Amino acid sequence: MSAGSAQTQGNNPVKEVLSAVVRFAGDSGDGMQLAGTQFTETSAIVGNDIATLPDFPAEIRAPAGTVAGVSGFQINFAATDIHTPGDIVNALIAMNPAAFKAHIDDVETGGIVIVNDSEFEKVNLRKAGYPEGYNPLDDDQFNQKFKVYRIPITRLNQESLADTGMGAKDIGRCKNMFALGLIYWMYDKPLDTTIQYLENYFGKKKKLPQVAQANVTSLKAGFHFGETADIFATRYHVAKAPITPGKYRKITGNEALAIGLVTASHLAEKTLIYCSYPITPASDVLHYLAAMRNYGVKTFQAEDEIAAVCSAIGVAFAGQLGVTGTSGPGLALKAEAVGLAVMTELPMIILNVQRGGPSTGLPTKTEQSDLLQALFGRNGDCPVVVLAPKSPGDCFDTAIEAVRIAFRHMIPVMILSDGYLANGAEPWMLPDAHSFDKIPVEHPTDADTFEPYARDENLARPWAIPGTPGLEHRLGGLEKEHISGNVSYDPENHQTMTDLRHEKIQKVCEFIPAIEPHGNAAGDLLVLGWGGTYGSIITAVDNARKAGHSVSAAHLRYLNPLPQNLGELMSRFKKVLIPELNTGQLRMLVRAKYLVDAKGLNKIQGKPFLIEEIEQAIELMLDGSWGSRESLTPRAHQVTVDS
């Protein structure tokens, strides 16, 4: 916590801090995601800048009480402009021994640890894997390092709901609200947003007014416990961040993608048809869109990944906005069909919310290891346009941009989001609905001049759609003859068509902005990134600049084609560092394409970069101790050079 001035309010002094990182952790059935989301909502509404990092187990209900079943939710809320969920936890709420064990290492020295003491008994300690007879709460190493508060949350919650006549199980379900109430008190936050939510969700939507009431009671009980128990020395307050005035909502990457796609469909006056097969962490996009039928949205839950992409191609052929969404393993299954879309030059969107791989990998964790799959993972020379959003809110703009490019250039466009962006949230300023340019779409009707594979100035072929008299034509996966679109096995023609498919991508270059450095236009080091690592990179570079280093950042949204000035930009810096959550995929491309000796910071741990890790890498690059190594990997938050 960054310290500020202290003030006093009632018995407990309230200390001003610039930001705080709080992590809720408990069993996956403990409602930690709800507690975290509510805390986020309230923080946003009181005017803090926010960034979140939910962390779910891969199993829906791993055995209760085990470390595998721990679910966490981290939020960074600040009085300043922030871009990441925070490197280190200032306050941990651990609802059981397993949650304590899984998360205690991330808490800062001197940090706050609130534990649900009721759950620290024999059985749970054993389930968490602690040795018989050992309770970490009695261990001095923890008590000396942290401010540990042992609060019997389960029991206190039970007592506060004793009069309700509810069963023990239902009462137990409210304990997350007790914990949340306590944290609200500790960070001086109002309860009304959450009370309203509980009343709407349980009371109105689920028609369970008793449950709503019980949750509200628990929430207030937690808050009052903080007030009266007098065990906490200090409370904290994080002031409003200097956010541009306007109307806001909190948004996750998956929400932003859904809203962006719907917006694009309205701008193009096309029906959005989202064809998808459930897969973590992309399914929420399907869920959001399925609830938007009144916006004219159709969703099609296909029988498998291949059917999902093929039906989206069918949608494109028939003249509407076909989108398929998936995650890495699903993209692998779609590969052949994406090739069909490239061959038939139909405009469609393929959304890949990346997760840890290979194979099933780490379904609920983030990674950027599908870049090369997105660019090259198909048979034949088969280029598609690839875009990557940099933050949850940026998913909205990227979705619209993807549709614009697909329709203008008659080409499939892939969006590479990731698990971190998908579930992470940030404040999103509501755009002005009238501020967008329409997305123009033309369908030819003149039978006399129509040729299926004739091309306009962007090398786009005409999008003739079934239902148009005189324009009947046949598409397919076999090589097409230039202009006529008939099947052709002619060698020269195949060369021409392959070249054209690549030139089409280069044409997109003429429409994309030059990449602008963040910081000086030249200097000692350029930190080049893409996609979801933006927040960590930009913060680390800003910190390094404040420390007087000659460092700039540049972030790629367009991965194919790359911006025209990228090579020139890199040439203005002595060194280039590319941090990626993979083994160095962009680095490989940059080295191959520009013959630049770029170095990599490569983390493949299912987690986003810590700011600190990038700062360390910047230091190592600048002080020369990095040496000639091509890449380094952070281990336990430390980027080190072994001698």
Add this chain to the structure above:
Amino acid sequence: MTTAIPDAPKLTAKDFASDQDVRWCPGCGDYAILNQVRKVAAKLGSRREKTVFVSGIGCSSRFPYYMNTYGFHTIHGRAPALATGVKIANPELDVWVVTGDGDGLSIGGNHLMHILRRNVNVNIMLFNNRIYGLTKGQYSPTSEEGKKTKSSPMGSIDLPLSPLSLALACEASFAARAIDVDRGLAAILERAALHKGTSFVEIYQDCNIFNHKAFNYATDKQAKLENTVTLEHGKPLIFGKDRNKGIMIDANHKPQVVTIGQDGVSEADLLLHDEHDERLAFTLSRMNHPDFPEPMGVYYDIEDDCYETMLDKQVADAVKAKGPGTLEDLFNAGDIYTVEG
């Protein structure tokens, strides 16, 4: 099937022929099917611009190139999925899926299963030649057990499946069988085209290069009288060159070949075909040569809602209930808060 626009000139079979040379092997059964389809399209007053042929991979899947309509020659096994997308995007289109025993039952089996249960309003023609033709003669999911091919030199040990049993198990609302060179094909295709929902037609097709005469028992003038039985709704199942044989259901609910006039069997004892009886359709689909005459015609035909229509209805209902969503509504959904200047 779309009905003719009153003042649009009626098209002939020839109008449905594209300018592409047909490239199947001489003598291939596909030619006969192509001719029938063009005739049916003309007869039903189909519009070229409203018709889409979608196919997968295989000899039969070249079909769309030869129709002067919209067409999509997709990738192996995926035609039903792509056709579903076309129908969802534009339910007005008249969509046909052309597939084969390898394309539809092997690599694309999953998509066939799901288009049938969703009852998307398309017409599926499965050209069954019991062999892989385009890849030059490997056994297929409908090849008989023990079949010797290049990939099964000691005989295939795969048990073949019945396309119609599969279709019925997948909740097909229309299932029929026809033969490439048989005159009955056109009538069956007409009914398939007029059916609302997925219509599934298995067509016995002769691959005269790799599996010639596989269906001789059902196509030879004489043999077919003994080896096939024509289905007519409400009529008894009678066959044989003397029209004196029939199918009866025995005490164990199993079909049985009987001779009229023998053992006290009269025509009144024979099984009557009922196109709306699911169990009967399935029983018929299990009747295989040489134990039984193979039924030809419409096995099953019921009316049910179509996927794309129900999807459109959900959109309309949602718009009615919540009003048509605008961008303003879209952005202002969720918990909005204001940051003051």
